[in-house]
Amino acid sequence: MGFFILHITGRIYGRIPKIVCQHLGLLENDNHWEITLSEAGLSCLPSQLRSLLAIILTTCSPSDPKALWENHKDDLSEDYMRAARAANDNTNLNCSLQIYNQALIDIENICISVNSKSLEHLGLHSPVRDRIDLADKDISRKMNYDIEALHTFISKSKPLLVTDQTVAYETIQGMIIDNKGGLIFLDAPGGTGKTFLLNLILADVREKKEIAVAVASSGIAATLLCGGRTAHSVFKLPLSMQISGTPMCNISKNSGQGRVLKTCKLIVWDECTMAHKKSLEALDRSLRDLRGNDQPMGGALLLLAGDFRQILPVIPKGTAADEVNACLKSSYLWD
Structure with missing residues (x-):
């Protein structure tokens, strides 16, 4: 007041x-x-x-x-x-x-x-x-999709994939089926159909009533993903991550979002090349803690997509070397 x-x-x-x-x-x-x-x-x-x-x-x-x-x-x-x-x-x-x-x-x-x-x-x-756990409600919202509409979208979209998209689609689907987790980066110039492919993969997971989280580094890119939101909104990334040594996502294990990230089958992050490398590292630490797994991303499958030919992380008053150092390729997770 x-x-x-x-x-x-x-x-x-x-x-x-x-x-x-x-x-x-x-x-x-x-x-x-x-x-x-x-x-x-x-x-x-x-x-x-x-x-x-x-x-x-x-x-x-x-x-x-x-x-x-x-x-x-x-x-x-x-x-x-x-x-x-x-x-x-x-x-x-x-x-x-x-x-x-x-x-x-x-x-x-x-x-x-x-x-x-x-x-x-x-x-x-x-x-x-009703006395229903709000965390369970968050999970149910993530699974509340029209299965028939998803099936129709998949059946219409699969024949439209070109050769390179088909290879990427089958590779990613294999990793989802194997359920081994890990990181995979989808690199392609702008306008070659990355978003179309990402939406198809998201629909595939959701059709099986599994949870797929879709985020993007920018709001405009997030609106192009089905059920997409910004990475800062979903992962509760700290605003001061550039000056923090080991940033973490502000998500507790018992929260609704924490339950979602513990049980999700796939995480899609579009336009990740715009994000600071510490954003990815903060997500890695948080997922390891939430899922109780010391593998990269806590054993979850993280699908990154972007184009390094476009905008890199913006570092206020930084040099070109600072921007390269903040890029995902400079992270310990890139290998």
């Missing part, structure tokens, strides 16, 4: 509460978010509206999230309400509370997938959930 000194009617006040600051007009209000949700409620599906609210909560820092929920909770849960009415259960107060609770669960699931924060951390009350 900030410290404010205000002269009001000749008196001095210190440490004005947030709600008082809002009434005095010292803080930005949520009128634009109210208008956004109201307009979206006229044309969007409730599921789309829940996604919109989750994005606002996780990226826009509204000043009063509870008011946004209270003012629009009917629109946010309209589909659940309609289903209850069809079941002739709309007069039950407990049913209405359950409907709002289910909408909050959906919103919280989206928020957790975006920035790993619950509604309680974002200014809303957390929904009532």
Whole structure:
């Protein structure tokens, strides 16, 4: 809470509460978010509206999230309400509370997938959930894919592979089947179909109801991978890794993400050539600890992809030698 000194009617006040600051007009209000949700409620599906609210909560820092929920909770849960009415259960107060609770669960699931924060951390009350371990929920989200859609994608994509892609695909598939873990680097110039091949490999693993984690060094590259996120977001990489001797990922063994990394079949890291070598080394140390295995990457299979002909790690005020030293090829893991 900030410290404010205000002269009001000749008196001095210190440490004005947030709600008082809002009434005095010292803080930005949520009128634009109210208008956004109201307009979206006229044309969007409730599921789309829940996604919109989750994005606002996780990226826009509204000043009063509870008011946004209270003012629009009917629109946010309209589909659940309609289903209850069809079941002739709309007069039950407990049913209405359950409907709002289910909408909050959906919103919280989206928020957790975006920035790993619950509604309680974002200014809303957390929904009532069944007594199921949240770590298990994280794993179930990683396995919640449309198997038929994946099968269709695989059957259509495999015939499109060129000779070099086929060789790489079969080699990587062999390593996945052998389940020996290790590191493999997919090196090819930009525009030759690396992302297409990576998505096909990810689909293959997920079709078998196994966990495949997809990350990229940049946000744009992450959006091109199915289920992709940035490496810093998924691995909780430290921001000060360049000055740290032995950096580690900020992931505990009992957390949801820790459980995912312990059980995943494959980790794909696209545009890894842009990452500092200590990012890869921090992931190696963390996976060895999480999986209780002293092999490289804790015995997990890490598929790296990138192009050294493009951007290398950016070192502020560094020389060309500093950039080469920060490159993945200078890491002890490269061999």
